[in-house]
Amino acid sequence: MDKITLTIDGKEVAVDKGATVLAAARAAGVTIPTLCWLEGVQAIGACRMCVVEVQGARTLQASCVLPAAQGMVVKTHSPRVREARKMILQLILSDHRMECPTCARNMNCELQALAKEYGIVDIPFEGAKSSVRIDDSSPSLIRDASKCILCQRCVTVCHEIQTVGALFPAHRGFATTISTAFDLPLGEAACVNCGQCALVCPVGAIVERDDTEKVWHALADPDKVVVVQTAPAIRAAIAEEFGQAPGKAVTGQMVAALRRLGFDKVFDTQFTADLTIIEEGNELLHRVQDGGPLPLITSCSPGWVKFIEHFYPELLKHVSSCKSPQQMFGSIAKTWYAQQIGKKPEDMFVVSIMPCTAKKFECQRPEMYDSGVQDVDVVLTTRETARMIKQAGINLLELEDEMFDDPLGESTGAAVIFGASGGVMEAALRTVYEVVTKKPLENLDFEDVRGLKGVRAATVKVGDLDVKVAATSGLGNARVLLDAIRDGKADYHFIEIMACPGGCLGGGGMPIPTNWPVREARARAIYEEDKRLPIRKSHENPFIKKIYDEFLEEPLGEKSHSLLHTHYTKRGV
Amino acid sequence: MTKIAQLEKSIKKLDRNKGPLIPLLQQTQAIYGWLPEEALRHISEALDIPLSKVYGVVTFYSQFYLKPRGRHCIKSCQGTACHVRGGKNVLQALEHHLEVSEGGTTKDLKFSLDTVACLGTCFLAPVVMVNEDYYGDVAPKEVPKILKNYE
Numbered sequence: 001m002d003k004i005t006l007t008i009d010g011k012e013v014a015v016d017k018g019a020t021v022l023a024a025a026r027a028a029g030v031t032i033p034t035l036c037w038l039e040g041v042q043a044i045g046a047c048r049m050c051v052v053e054v055q056g057a058r059t060l061q062a063s064c065v066l067p068a069a070q071g072m073v074v075k076t077h078s079p080r081v082r083e084a085r086k087m088i089l090q091l092i093l094s095d096h097r098m099e100c101p102t103c104a105r106n107m108n109c110e111l112q113a114l115a116k117e118y119g120i121v122d123i124p125f126e127g128a129k130s131s132v133r134i135d136d137s138s139p140s141l142i143r144d145a146s147k148c149i150l151c152q153r154c155v156t157v158c159h160e161i162q163t164v165g166a167l168f169p170a171h172r173g174f175a176t177t178i179s180t181a182f183d184l185p186l187g188e189a190a191c192v193n194c195g196q197c198a199l200v201c202p203v204g205a206i207v208e209r210d211d212t213e214k215v216w217h218a219l220a221d222p223d224k225v226v227v228v229q230t231a232p233a234i235r236a237a238i239a240e241e242f243g244q245a246p247g248k249a250v251t252g253q254m255v256a257a258l259r260r261l262g263f264d265k266v267f268d269t270q271f272t273a274d275l276t277i278i279e280e281g282n283e284l285l286h287r288v289q290d291g292g293p294l295p296l297i298t299s300c301s302p303g304w305v306k307f308i309e310h311f312y313p314e315l316l317k318h319v320s321s322c323k324s325p326q327q328m329f330g331s332i333a334k335t336w337y338a339q340q341i342g343k344k345p346e347d348m349f350v351v352s353i354m355p356c357t358a359k360k361f362e363c364q365r366p367e368m369y370d371s372g373v374q375d376v377d378v379v380l381t382t383r384e385t386a387r388m389i390k391q392a393g394i395n396l397l398e399l400e401d402e403m404f405d406d407p408l409g410e411s412t413g414a415a416v417i418f419g420a421s422g423g424v425m426e427a428a429l430r431t432v433y434e435v436v437t438k439k440p441l442e443n444l445d446f447e448d449v450r451g452l453k454g455v456r457a458a459t460v461k462v463g464d465l466d467v468k469v470a471a472t473s474g475l476g477n478a479r480v481l482l483d484a485i486r487d488g489k490a491d492y493h494f495i496e497i498m499a500c501p502g503g504c505l506g507g508g509g510m511p512i513p514t515n516w517p518v519r520e521a522r523a524r525a526i527y528e529e530d531k532r533l534p535i536r537k538s539h540e541n542p543f544i545k546k547i548y549d550e551f552l553e554e555p556l557g558e559k560s561h562s563l564l565h566t567h568y569t570k571r572g573v
Numbered sequence: 574m575t576k577i578a579q580l581e582k583s584i585k586k587l588d589r590n591k592g593p594l595i596p597l598l599q600q601t602q603a604i605y606g607w608l609p610e611e612a613l614r615h616i617s618e619a620l621d622i623p624l625s626k627v628y629g630v631v632t633f634y635s636q637f638y639l640k641p642r643g644r645h646c647i648k649s650c651q652g653t654a655c656h657v658r659g660g661k662n663v664l665q666a667l668e669h670h671l672e673v674s675e676g677g678t679t680k681d682l683k684f685s686l687d688t689v690a691c692l693g694t695c696f697l698a699p700v701v702m703v704n705e706d707y708y709g710d711v712a713p714k715e716v717p718k719i720l721k722n723y724e
């Protein structure tokens with residue numbers, strides 16, 4: 001690659017041709033502040049926070065969109081640059097509903113951090129202020145237009161990465177706002193609740209709905225048995241909320257912290273992830289024997305499910321009828337487990353800890369009341385859970401490791417990898433192979449479906465059958481596969497789709513920032529957990545055997561159908 | 574031909590390579606007189622552009638209307654000259670007599686009332702324009718008389 005050399009703050013730096021000045025500065029060890037720019041998401045030069053002074057240029061230049069040129073001389077913090085940045089911050093803040101102490105993004109807000117960095121102590125522009133406009137119609141997300149800085153990151157993620165297109169700038173001038181079609185409340189728009197917008201928002205203008213009070217309330221209620229389940233991805237990320245670098249799994253400490261919070265039982269969604277593999281693996285085998293409909297597509301990700309319900313309802317027959325592991329857990333906890341401890345479903349309170357904002361929507365779906373009451377009562381994201389742990393004064397990182405409770409806490413390596421894109425596929429292959437061939441699988445690691453980006457495809461020999469599989473994440477990628485299925489060009493047997501880029505470890509409820517290096521670090525932690533676990537195949541989980549012996553009887557049996565399977569709803573756009 | 578059929582025809586004739594959205598919105602408004610939601614949904618689907626974006630574009634340009642318009646279009650000038658010579662009072666009189674506020678349309682769909690920044694006839698200030706007719710040096714009390722000219 002051709003290199004060019006330029007001078008940044010008096011230091012010479014060589015970069016690849018085509019690099020931006022922003023990237024060149026980073027190579028020179030200088031961080032230029034940004035607001036609208038986000039690596040791998042958007043570079044539109046809109047906010048002008050990243051301006052620099054280029055020798056010979058009359059005006060300041062936005063470095064995020066400025067290509068570095070041979071011999072360029074750049075100053076990144078001259079008085080002129082600093083004044084311009086201060087002015088931009090002051091202008092933004094002059095129409096910003098500042099309520100940092102009560103804001104969900106307090107202490108993790110890019111605007112707040114920059115205001116501090118630039119020593120903004122007063123805001124000289126006493127302009128008109130937009131009125132407070134909070135949209136709390138969505139079960140998953142709260143939008144506050146009076147904190148929005150119009151950076152458009154959410155728009156780009158929603159349109160280009162997720163191809164949902166729920167948000168777009170509307171109106172003009174001072175009235176400009178990020179809006180749904182016809183200014184509909186988000187809860188009524190064709191939004192899939194994935195929360196990717198909340199992950200990229202630099203400020204508190206889109207945040208998860210905070211349901212922690214409901215959980216505190218339940219924990220204090222002596223008449224309720226309050227149980228909690230934790231999704232695979234949480235253990236690989238929650239330490240970040242306590243200041244740890246990404247990539248450290250803290251499973252045992254997380255369990256200990258939840259027990260300290262007062263949950264009666266700390267269970268694991270991984271138990272029902274194993275159960276999903278048994279049910280879905282059998283569903284796949286049935287569909288292969290009965291001639292379809294194929295491909296079978298996974299149904300663990302409620303953002304993905306809502307996406308196909310909105311945009312490709314004609315393909316719903318391809319989606320597995322299996323409920324997601326979180327919902328299987330809810331119905332099992334309120335039936336099988338409740339019976340064991342002599343409780344009625346209404347005496348149980350089930351809390352889910354999920355990487356996902358769409359799970360908050362999923363648990364309220366009318367299809368999810370199979371125990372007779374709402375199967376999962378409250379979903380908390382990783383971020384909310386960390387908030388509760390901090391509020392209780394628990395220092396997660398200093399706790400001794402503890403174990404999940406039986407019987408819904410036992411799980412396998414196959415279940416933990418559900419947290420990474422490709423993991424459900426790999427877990428299913430481990431089981432389907434052994435069930436079909438009745439031979440032990442030699443190599444458990446299906447590397448071909450691993451890796452977080454794009455569409456990965458593989459052909460796996462299972463007995464006489466060449467099983468063709470694919471895995472992807474991010475709804476833009478899902479669209480590619482769906483179009484291929486619709487056009488009869490996808491001869492796969494089984495496809496895994498997760499709504500969020502990278503899978504659950506990149507979920508909309510995960511710690512902020514969530515970017516590609518962070519996702520990769522979390523994936524490493526997840527695959528290490530898999531290696532560490534003594535049992536790595538779902539069908540070898542002893543409690544899975546037990547639940548079929550004592551309760552469910554057989555995969556896809558009558559009980560399974562009423563508690564573990566579901567159906568879908570066509571939705572318009 | 575029904576309106577939706579006319580819209581279909583416009584869509585068929587579109588040059589897809591040349592940013593088709595705005596021309597199509599203009600044609601749609603010519604067909605309906607405004608941009609009804611069902612037409613915008615149709616356009617979103619036909620051009621494969623998310624509805625939020627169609628809505629964003631429609632609300633960005635003041636030439637597009639999301640509500641039915643009155644048969645007669647009133648423009649009350651609020652440019653500098655008109656402002657200085659009492660344009661605001663004229664606007665208030667219009668709002669009072671029509672019982673709508675700026676940007677609105679009367680219930681009987683007779684009049685729509687808008688403001689403009691300058692009609693280029695500052696020597697007539699304050700100016701009101703109804704359809705193609707100019708009224709200059711308008712006093713608030715003359716407003717009812719002007720409105721009477723229209724059916």
Ligand code: SF4
Nearest residue numbers: 099100103109203204
């Ligand atoms: S968005 Fe940031 S600056 Fe605004 S109130 Fe929240 S924390 Fe404070």
Ligand code: SF4
Nearest residue numbers: 158191192194195197
């Ligand atoms: S939750 Fe997902 S679909 Fe909904 S607005 Fe945000 S990014 Fe778009």
Ligand code: SF4
Nearest residue numbers: 148149151152154201
């Ligand atoms: S909601 Fe957040 S991400 Fe979207 S434009 Fe506003 S500040 Fe940017």
Ligand code: FES
Nearest residue numbers: 036045047048064
């Ligand atoms: S970060 Fe470069 S213009 Fe916004």
